[in-house]
Each structure stands twice: as structure tokens, then as C-alpha cells.
Amino acid sequence: xxxxxxxxxxxxxxxxxxxxxxxxxxxxxxxxxxxxxxxxxxxxxxxxxxxxxxxxxxxxxxxxxxxxxxxxxxxxxxxxxxxxxxxxxxxxxxxxxxxxxxxxxxxxxxxxxxxxxxxxxxxxxxxxxxxxxxxxxxxxxxxxxxxxxxxxxxxxxxxxxxxxxxxxxxxxxxxxxxxxxxxxxxxxxxxxxxxxxxxxxxxxxxxxxxxxxxxxxxxxxxxxxxxxxxxxxxxxxxxxxxxxxxxxxxxxxxxxxxxxxxxxxxxxxxxxxxxxxxxxxxxxxxxxxxxxxxxxxxxxxxxxxxxxxxxxxxxxxxxxxxxxxxxxxxxxxxxxxxxxxxxxxxxxxxxxxxxxxxxxxxxxxxxxxxxxxxxxxxxxxxxxxxxxxxxxxxxxxxxxxxxxxxxxxxxxxxxxxxxxxxxxxxxxxxxxxxxxxxxxxxxxxxxxxxxxxxxxxxxxxxxxxxxxxxxxxxxxxxxxxxxxxxxxxxxxxxxxxxxxxxxxxxxxxxxxxxxxxxxxxxxxxxxxxxxxxxxxxxxxxxxxxxxxxxxxxxxxxxxxxxxxxxxxxx
Amino acid sequence: xxxxxxxxxxxxxxxxxxxxxxxxxxxxxxxxxxxxxxxxxxxxxxxxxxxxxxxxxxxxxxxxxxxxxxxxxxxxxxxxxxxxxxxxxxxxxxxxxxxxxxxxxxxxxxxxxxxxxxxxxxxxxxxxxxxxxxxxxxxxxxxxxxxxxxxxxxxxxxxxxxxxxxxxxxxxxxxxxxxxxxxxxxxxxxxxxxxxxxxxxxxxxxxxxxxxxxxxxxxxxxxxxxxxxxxxxxxxxxxxxxxxxxxxxxxxxxxxxxxxxxxxxxxxxxxxxxxxxxxxxxxxxxxxxxxxxxxxxxxxx
Numbered sequence: 001x002x003x004x005x006x007x008x009x010x011x012x013x014x015x016x017x018x019x020x021x022x023x024x025x026x027x028x029x030x031x032x033x034x035x036x037x038x039x040x041x042x043x044x045x046x047x048x049x050x051x052x053x054x055x056x057x058x059x060x061x062x063x064x065x066x067x068x069x070x071x072x073x074x075x076x077x078x079x080x081x082x083x084x085x086x087x088x089x090x091x092x093x094x095x096x097x098x099x100x101x102x103x104x105x106x107x108x109x110x111x112x113x114x115x116x117x118x119x120x121x122x123x124x125x126x127x128x129x130x131x132x133x134x135x136x137x138x139x140x141x142x143x144x145x146x147x148x149x150x151x152x153x154x155x156x157x158x159x160x161x162x163x164x165x166x167x168x169x170x171x172x173x174x175x176x177x178x179x180x181x182x183x184x185x186x187x188x189x190x191x192x193x194x195x196x197x198x199x200x201x202x203x204x205x206x207x208x209x210x211x212x213x214x215x216x217x218x219x220x221x222x223x224x225x226x227x228x229x230x231x232x233x234x235x236x237x238x239x240x241x242x243x244x245x246x247x248x249x250x251x252x253x254x255x256x257x258x259x260x261x262x263x264x265x266x267x268x269x270x271x272x273x274x275x276x277x278x279x280x281x282x283x284x285x286x287x288x289x290x291x292x293x294x295x296x297x298x299x300x301x302x303x304x305x306x307x308x309x310x311x312x313x314x315x316x317x318x319x320x321x322x323x324x325x326x327x328x329x330x331x332x333x334x335x336x337x338x339x340x341x342x343x344x345x346x347x348x349x350x351x352x353x354x355x356x357x358x359x360x361x362x363x364x365x366x367x368x369x370x371x372x373x374x375x376x377x378x379x380x381x382x383x384x385x386x387x388x389x390x391x392x393x394x395x396x397x398x399x400x401x402x403x404x405x406x407x408x409x410x411x412x413x414x415x416x417x418x419x420x421x422x423x424x425x426x427x428x429x430x431x432x433x434x435x436x437x438x439x440x441x442x443x444x445x446x447x448x449x450x451x452x453x454x455x456x457x458x459x460x461x462x463x464x465x466x467x468x469x470x471x472x473x474x475x476x477x478x479x480x481x482x483x484x485x486x487x488x489x490x491x492x493x494x495x496x497x498x499x500x501x502x503x504x505x506x507x508x509x510x511x512x513x514x515x516x517x518x519x520x521x522x523x524x525x526x527x528x529x530x531x532x533x534x535x536x537x538x539x540x541x542x543x544x545x546x547x548x549x550x551x552x553x554x555x556x557x558x559x560x561x562x563x564x565x566x567x568x569x570x
Numbered sequence: 571x572x573x574x575x576x577x578x579x580x581x582x583x584x585x586x587x588x589x590x591x592x593x594x595x596x597x598x599x600x601x602x603x604x605x606x607x608x609x610x611x612x613x614x615x616x617x618x619x620x621x622x623x624x625x626x627x628x629x630x631x632x633x634x635x636x637x638x639x640x641x642x643x644x645x646x647x648x649x650x651x652x653x654x655x656x657x658x659x660x661x662x663x664x665x666x667x668x669x670x671x672x673x674x675x676x677x678x679x680x681x682x683x684x685x686x687x688x689x690x691x692x693x694x695x696x697x698x699x700x701x702x703x704x705x706x707x708x709x710x711x712x713x714x715x716x717x718x719x720x721x722x723x724x725x726x727x728x729x730x731x732x733x734x735x736x737x738x739x740x741x742x743x744x745x746x747x748x749x750x751x752x753x754x755x756x757x758x759x760x761x762x763x764x765x766x767x768x769x770x771x772x773x774x775x776x777x778x779x780x781x782x783x784x785x786x787x788x789x790x791x792x793x794x795x796x797x798x799x800x801x802x803x804x805x806x807x808x809x810x811x812x813x814x815x816x817x818x819x820x821x822x823x824x825x826x827x828x829x830x831x832x833x834x835x836x837x838x839x840x841x842x843x844x845x846x847x848x849x850x851x852x853x854x855x856x857x858x859x860x861x862x863x864x865x866x867x868x869x870x871x
Contacts, residue, residue: 399768403761
């Protein structure tokens with residue numbers, strides 16, 4: 001192996017009116033030919049900035065402020081814009097996160113490949129077409145000579161990412177920067193794409209710079225890994241060594257926060273230092289007076305026996321695409337005879353790939369979608385579905401939800417205090433405004449935030465803090481059942497660990513019944529007592545969670561478990 | 571206060587010379603128009619205050635100008651400065667009221683159409699499409715014509731301002747409706763709206779308390795742009811003679827009167843109110859462009 005890319009003392013600066021922001025400082029790294037070099041770190045750590053600096057596409061006003069970038073003896077910083085443009089695509093290629101947007105929807109795959117090939121090689125159309133078919137075959141697209149005429153939307157997500165990879169290698173680049181190449185894909189497809197990347201590195205001797213937030217992906221394919229934090233290099237070395245035996249405390253805490261697929265932990269170790277303000281302190285330290293007040297209030301309301309929620313034979317159909325003017329369109333069946341039961345004071349995990357109907361089920365339970373068949377019941381009492389559930393039906397309060405995206409689930413124009421007081425006021429739980437405010441402050445402390453932040457707006461909080469606020473809002477309705485739809489998939493791992501710890505603690509404390517929906521098996525293993533696996537709107541397997549993870553019975557479940565990358569070699 | 575001074579929008583304002591100039595011009599014009607009864611030397615609506623002997627005096631700096639009439643007088647001996655200030659006042663009152671009515675009507679209908687969808691959406695937006703197919707002036711002419719036919723001559727005279735406002739408002743609401751509907755369609759799929767729906771809050775409350783504050787940005791831009799259009803539309807209608815009569819002149823009426831002197835050498839009677847109107851409309855439009863930049867950071871350089 002020889003050194004392909006040599007980065008030394010790299011600094012990237014973004015000037016703004018608030019002063020200069022140092023996105024990267026003193027980063028050194030080397031990529032060898034045929035090597036997959038993983039870059040991990042939380043959002044904002046500067047992973048993508050390294051990639052952009054190498055390929056010369058830093059978004060304005062950012063610029064490389066110091067250091068050297070050398071590609072096989074060629075100083076990348078000394079290139080003129082024209083030279084840099086010729087180098088891009090020719091010697092350095094890029095694979096983006098979302099194949100949906102990185103391909104042009106109006107051009108066939110053939111046109112896009114031929115265009116790219118001809119812009120770097122002097123080939124006529126026929127020769128370029130032959131080459132394009134070869135490339136598609138190489139990246140694993142069957143029947144490539146026919147499929148090449150198709151448009152991007154006629155390929156599935158995984159196939160599309162293969163086309164993107166074919167585009168990236170069509171000029172025989174030496175270095176490929178892959179920025180979260182599998183984040184938008186389901187596990188089964190992800191594993192195929194990762195295999196392809198690994199294969200290309202070996203066979204074509206291409207150096208890969210693989211940028212990802214998913215440590216499981218790194219563990220599966222990277223030879224060498226570099227851990228970044230706040231634009232600084234924390235640790236680097238062979239993957240095995242860094243993941244199994246991290247020497248830096250930051251890497252250790254990062255690894256401790258990664259949910260394990262192989263065993264269930266009571267709670268995550270408290271990540272020692274994270275960029276979040278006060279990780280979990282309130283749950284560790286003796287509860288403050290106010291925290292206790294919220295606890296008492298919640299206890300008084302919820303206190304009592306826990307509730308169970310059943311959904312029986314739920315079927316949901318959506319209007320399909322109209323094929324003919326005269327015939328009714330075939331409906332698309334999102335859920336087919338799905339039955340699940342969330343036992344009282346237990347956590348029910350619902351897993352499945354995208355399109356399996358997880359979120360549709362959540363919407364049925366909350367009454368946002370009316371199912372075409374099936375019943376819902378809470379503690380044996382039937383719940384009206386969809387619009388038949390009146391606005392003041394008591395289940396509006398009993399079932400509360402924590403949404404996936406904490407950036408859109410809190411109204412950006414309302415103060416935190418108003419957002420949290422809303423359920424109290426709406427459900428007439430507390431009529432006195434002063435008491436409401438006290439209770440809101442108390443609940444903020446209960447979920448590990450500072451009561452003094454009550455008058456701030458959502459944008460003044462980080463993602464993890466916002467998710468805590470969303471949880472506090474759900475709690476303040478004194479719910480019987482808490483529905484969490486992918487509550488941590490928008491968060492970094494260490495923040496995810498804190499939020500999961502918080503949910504576990506609250507569940508234990510208040511005996512809440514929780515329905516926890518996620519695509520991430522490892523996360524579900526950490527949370528669930530029972531589990532339901534959905535696929536294409538049908539239940540594949542359901543039962544005790546621990547049993548499922550040790551001895552999955554359905555073929556699909558086994559496959560799913562085998563394909564999920566794990567950061568821990570068992 | 572330092573917070574306010576350093577907030578992004580104020581900072582941007584301080585670094586946009588065009589926005590600052592536009593704001594100064596707009597504030598000067600609107601302020602002096604509002605204060606017209608106190609700062610103007612004569613009331614142009616009161617025929618007894620001016621003297622025919624003072625007719626057709628040129629502006630101060632031309633020979634024959636009198637210090638009393640800085641921008642000269644028209645054929646009736648009316649002081650141009652006072653006429654313009656009163657005219658601008660009337661134009662602004664009509665423009666603002668029309669814009670406000672159009673905003674309330676358009677935002678209400680547009681938000682409901684976007685939020686409820688279905689047949690309400692179809693009906694409202696088809697009416698909007700029909701409205702768009704008719705030029706604004708035609709709509710205004712139509713309404714004025716109907717008002718003339720339905721109302722008694724005297725009632726019509728006394729309600730002229732109201733008819734004008736209605737006519738302008740009805741030709742401007744579509745902009746608001748379309749913008750509000752489009753923004754609501756984006757917002758209503760966000761999870762904070764779902765959270766409110768799940769709680770069982772009333773649709774009116776969800777729209778007014780949750781969605782409206784989040785779509786105010788684009789609506790504010792439309793407001794400024796439409797204020798400028800409303801003023802122009804009023805001027806056009808008055809110019810065509812279906813707006814306000816010569817005894818209570820708005821800017822448009824003043825321009826119409828000035829047209830008679832286009833080739834007579836008394837240039838100021840036409841050009842002074844015209845330039846004043848252009849300055850006002852350009853200033854408001856530039857402020858609208860600035861607001862658009864504030865609310866849409868992608869337009870920033």
C-alpha cells in the first residue's frame with residue numbers, strides 16, 4: 001500500500017459577523033490506496049468538512065486556512081479553479097447520502113453515465129455506452145444493458161445508490177469520498193452497498209474516505225478509523241483497536257453510548273463528557289424540591305393501575321395511483337390485519353424497515369388516521385378510531401406521543417413555557433396560571449433541564465434538549481400510554497443514550513406503558529419488553545423481546561438480525 | 571436593546587443602504603402625509619382658502635415663484651405642497667385599508683382552504699383563479715360600475731372612498747390567499763401541528779395560534795408589496811376618473827388634473843405629484859424586497 005491522500009495540520013475557517021468559526025483545526029490523516037478510512041463523530045464534528053475540503057467544494061464563505069492537502073504528490077491547495085475542476089470526478093469522486101437527490105430525475109441512467117464518461121474521456125457514444133453497461137454490471141445491477149435505459153425513479157433505493165457508485169467510479173478515480181452513503185437505506189440494502197464498497201476498494205485499489213455517524217457501519221467495513229470532535233482529531237488507528245480498546249475517554253464514552261445488539265443493558269453508562277449541557281445530572285443527583293413536586297403531581301394523576309392498549313386486526317388502505325380513467329385505482333394496503341398489544345407498564349417495541357407501516361400504526365393509535373377495519377381498545381374499553389374520536393374524548397389525554405423530529409414537533413414561535421403549559425390548560429388539569437408555571441418548571445427539572453430556561457424559544461436548545469422538552473410535554477398530559485415514534489433517530493448516539501436513559505427512568509418511576517417504534521434493532525433491544533416485527537404492513541413475528549433477539553423464529557427476523565451491523569464483535 | 575440592535579434582521583438592515591434609504595423616504599412621506607392637517611399651509615379641500623389670483627405660479631426656484639408656494643400652484647391657485655400632502659394622505663388611507671381588508675379576507679380563506687382541503691379548497695382556489703384571469707383594474711371598474719348602478723347618486727358620492735377600498739381589496743386578496751394556502755400546506759404536515767391535532771384542539775385555534783405565527787414572514791412581504799399595488803391601483807382608478815373627484819384630490823386625481831398641463835409649460839402641476847407617487851411606491855417595494863431577504867436567507871449573498 002502507498003499513501004494516496006496526505007492531510008497535514010488542516011484547518012478550515014468559516015468567517016461570519018460573530019467572528020471566525022474554526023470548523024477544523026490541526027487535523028492530520030492519511031488514506032492509503034485500497035484502504036477504507038472511516039471518519040466518525042457527532043453532527044458538527046467536521047466530518048463532512050474534511051471531505052468538502054479535499055474535493056475543493058467547501059461551501060462559501062468557508063476556506064482552508066492552514067495545512068496541506070496532498071493527493072499522490074500533488075498539492076491540492078495550489079490548484080487553480082480550472083485544474084481543481086478537472087481533478088474532481090477524474091481523480092477524486094464523491095458519493096452522496098441520498099441517491100434520490102444526487103441523480104437527475106429527468107435523465108436516464110444511460111444519459112447520466114455517458115455524459116460523465118465523455119466529460120473525462122475522449123470516447124464516442126457507442127464506446128461510452130459499452131463502458132457504462134460494464135460499470136453497472138460491475139456494481140451489481142442485473143440485466144444492465146436493458147436497465148440502463150431506465151430513469152432513476154424506476155430503481156429501488158439500493159439500486160439507485162449502486163448507480164451513484166457506478167457514476168463515481170466511471171472515470172477510474174483514485175479516491176472516493178463517501179458521505180453517509182448508506183444512511184438513507186434500510187439495513188438489508190445497506191449491507192449490500194457496504195459490501196460493494198469493500199469490494200471496489202480491494203479490486204480497484206481505490207482509497208475511500210467513508211464519512212458516517214454510524215459506528216456499526218465503521219465496524220463492518222473500515223480498515224482505519226479517525227474519531228473527530230468539534231473539528232479536532234481525537235483518536236485514530238486500526239478499526240479493531242479503536243472500537244474495542246479506545247484509549248481516549250471521549251471515544252470510550254462514545255462507545256458506551258452505542259446501543260448493543262447482543263445484550264440488554266439496564267441503562268447506558270453516563271457518557272462522561274458530551275457537548276450537551278448537563279447530561280442526565282438531575283436523574284443522578286438527589287432530586288430537587290421542584291423535581292419532586294412534578295413527580296408527586298404526576299404520580300397523583302397517573303397513580304393507579306397501569307393501562308394496556310390493544311389494537312386488533314387493523315387494516316389501513318391508501319388510495320393507489322390511478323391507472324385508467326375508468327377503473328377505480330387499486331388501493332395500497334399499508335397495514336393488513338395487524339394486531340398488537342402493549343401490556344400494562346411494559347415497553348412494546350415495534351420494528352420494521354421503511355414502508356413497513358410502523359408510523360401508520362402510530363397514527364391509527366393516536367387517531368390521526370382512520371383504519372378501514374379493526375378495533376382499538378384501552379384497558380378493555382373500545383377507543384373510537386380516526387375522526388369518530390371526538391375532540392374532547394378522554395383518550396386524547398391518555399395517549400400521548402413523542403415525535404421523531406424534535407426540530408419540527410415544537411412550535412418555533414412559542415416559548416417553552418407556553419408549549420409545556422398547553423396540555424395542562426387544554427385538558428383543564430390545572431386552571432391556575434401560577435401553578436401551571438410552577439409545574440412546568442418542575443417538570444423541566446424532572447427531565448433534566450434547567451427551570452430557568454422556561455422563557456426561551458425552541459431554537460435556543462440542542463436536539464437532545466428539545467426531545468426532553470417533547471417528552472415533558474407528553475408527561476404533562478398525565479398519559480396512560482406513551483407512544484414514541486423513532487424518538488432518537490434524529491439524534492447523535494451519546495444524546496440518544498441520554499434520551500433513552502430518561503425514558504427508561506420515567507417508565508420505571510411512573511409505570512408508564514410505552515410503545516416504542518424504531519427501525520434500529522439495537523435501540524429496540526435496549527428498550528423493549530415485548531416486540532413486534534412488521535414487514536410490508538403485516539406482523540412477521542411478535543413476542544418476548546429477549547427471546548426474539550436470542551432465538552428469532554421467522555426467516556425475515558433472522559435475516560434482519562444478521563444484517564444489522566454491530567459495533568461490538570461478539 | 572443591544573440584543574435588538576444585534577439581532578440578525580436589524581444587523582442586515584444596517585448593512586443594506588438601499589433598505590435604509592427606502593425606509594427613510596417611506597417614513598418621511600408617510601409621516602408628513604399623516605401630519606398633513608398640521609403642516610400644510612392650506613386645506614386643498616376648502617375652496618374658500620385659495621385665491622384664483624395665485625393660479626399657475628411656478629415653483630420657488632423659477633422666476634415668478636413665491637416663497638409661500640414652494641412647489642408652485644395649480645390653475646385654481648391651490649398650493650401644490652398642501653395638495654400633495656393631503657392627496658398622499660388619502661391615497662395611503664385607501665391603500666392601507668384595502669390592503670388590510672384583502673389580507674384578512676385572503677389569509678382567512680387561504681388558510682382554511684389549505685388546512686381543510688377538499689371541496690372548500692377547490693371552491694376557494696377556483697374563485698381565486700377566476701379572479702386572477704380578470705385584470706385588477708377591470709375588477710375594480712366592475713365593482714365601481716355595480717355600485718354606481720345600485721346606489722343612489724348621492725349615496726354613491728358619499729360612499730366613494732368605501733367603494734374604492736372594496737374594489738381594490740377584492741382585486742388584491744388572491745395574492746394573500748395563495749401565499750397563505752401554500753404555506754399552510756407546508757406547515758400542516760409538521761409534527762407540532764399533528765401534536766395539537768392529537769390533543770384535540772379546535773381547528774380555528776390550531777390555525778390562529780399554531781400555524782399563523784409560523785407563516786407570518788411571507789405574508790408580511792406580500793403586505794408591503796400589495797400596499798404598493800393598492801396605492802398604484804387607487805391612483806390608476808382616480809386617473810381614469812372613477813376614483814375620487816377633483817374637489818377631494820388623491821395623488822391619482824392630482825396627476826389627472828396635471829395631464830391637462832402636459833404641454834403647456836406648467837410642468838410642475840403634472841410632474842410633482844407623479845414623482846411623489848413614484849418615490850412612495852418604489853420605497854415601499856424596496857422595503858418589501860428587504861423583508862423578503864430577511865425571511866428567505868437563500869436570497870442573501
